[in-house]
Amino acid sequence: MLDFGCGPGRDLAYFKSQGLKAVGLDGSPEFVEMARAETGCEVLHQNFTGLDLPENRFDGIFANASLFHVPSQEIPRVLSELYNTLKPGGVLFSSNPRGENQEGFQNERYSCFHNLETWRHFVTTAVFKEISHYYRPQGLPRPQQPWLATVWRK
Numbered sequence: 679m680l681d682f683g684c685g686p687g688r689d690l691a692y693f694k695s696q697g698l699k700a701v702g703l704d705g706s707p708e709f710v711e712m713a714r715a716e717t718g719c720e721v722l723h724q725n726f727t728g729l730d731l732p733e734n735r736f737d738g739i740f741a742n743a744s745l746f747h748v749p750s751q752e753i754p755r756v757l758s759e760l761y762n763t764l765k766p767g768g769v770l771f772s773s774n775p776r777g778e779n780q781e782g783f784q785n786e787r788y789s790c791f792h793n794l795e796t797w798r799h800f801v802t803t804a805v806f807k808e809i810s811h812y813y814r815p816q817g818l819p820r821p822q823q824p825w826l827a828t829v830w831r832k
Contacts, residue, residue, distance in 0.1 A: 679693050679698045679699065679700045679701070679736060679737065679738045679739075679740060680701050680702075680703060680731075680735075680736045680738070680739045680740070680763070681693060681700060681701070681702045681703065681740050682703050682726075682739050682740065682741040682744050682745070682760070683703065683704060683705075683726070683741060683742070683743065683744025683745075683747075684702030684703060684704050684709070684713050684721060685704060685706075685709050685712075685713070686709050686712040686713055686716060687702060687709075687712060687713030687714075687716040687717045687719070687721070689740060689742065690702045690713055690716075690717045690719055690721070691716055691717045693740070694717055694718075694719055700717070700719050701719060701720045701721070701722065701736070702714075702717070702719055702720070702721035702722065703721070703722040703724055704721065704722075704723065704724075705723070705724065705725045705726060707723055710722075710723040726744070726745075726747060726748050726752075726756060727748060727749075727752045727755075727756065729756065729759045729760075731759055731760075731762070731763035732763060733762050733763060734762075734763070734764070734765045734766070735763050735764075735765070736763055736764055736765065736768060737764070737765055737768050737769070738764075738768055738769045738770070738771070739760055739763070739764060739768070739769070739770045739771070740771050741760075741770065741771065741772045741773070742771070742772075742773045743773060743774065743775075745757075745772050745774055746774035746775055746789055746790050746791065746792075747787060747788055747789060747790075748790070749781065749788060749790065750779075750781055750790055750792075750800075753790075753800050754800060754803060754804060757800060757801055757803075757804035757806070758804050760804075761804050761805060761806060761832055764832040765832070766832060767831065767832060768831070768832045769809070769829060769830065769831055769832075770801075770806060770829070770830040770831075770832075771827070771828075771829050771830075772797075772801075772827070772828050772829075772830070773814065773825050773826070773827040773828075774790075774791075774792065774797070774825070774826055775789075775791055775824050775825055775826075776791060776792065776793060776794070776813070776823075776824060776825065776826040777791025777792065777793065778791070778793055779791070779792055779793060779796050792826075793826075794811060794826060794828075797826060797828065798811075798828075801828065801830055805832075806830035806831065806832065807830065807831045807832075808828065808829075808830055809829040809830060809831055810828070810829045811826065811827065811828040811829070812827050813825065813826060813827070814826075814827055
C-alpha cells in the first residue's frame, strides 16, 4: 500500500497496524523523517510532480487530501505514473476538496478544486476504471460535503 502524501505518518501507522506492508511518500523532508520515526515504514521523499516509482509495485494507493496539490497541467502525467506503479487490478483511492475547477495558490500551497466531471475525465484518461465515488462527510446535505472521494481500479 502506498500512502501518497503521507505527511507525518498517521494513516501510514494505521495501515501498518492492520498488517499491510505500507510505504509512505511525501515531498516534505520533515514529514518524511517524522513518518519514518513514527512508523518504522519505508517512506519515500519525492515531489508529487517529480515521481520515480517502480512499475507494478503496489496493490493499492491511498491519496487522501494530496492530489489536489498537483496542478491541472501535471495531473495527467502524475496519474499515469500512479497507474504504472499499481499492480494489475490495483486500486487507487483519492479524496480531494471539491469545487468548480478553480486552482491557484492558497497562501503558500497550490491547490485545485475539481468537480466530479473534471476529476473523472482526468482519471479515466489515465485508463483507470471507476469503482465508486461519494461526497464526504456522509449524511450531510451536499453543500456541507466539501470532499469528493473516488475509488478506481487499474
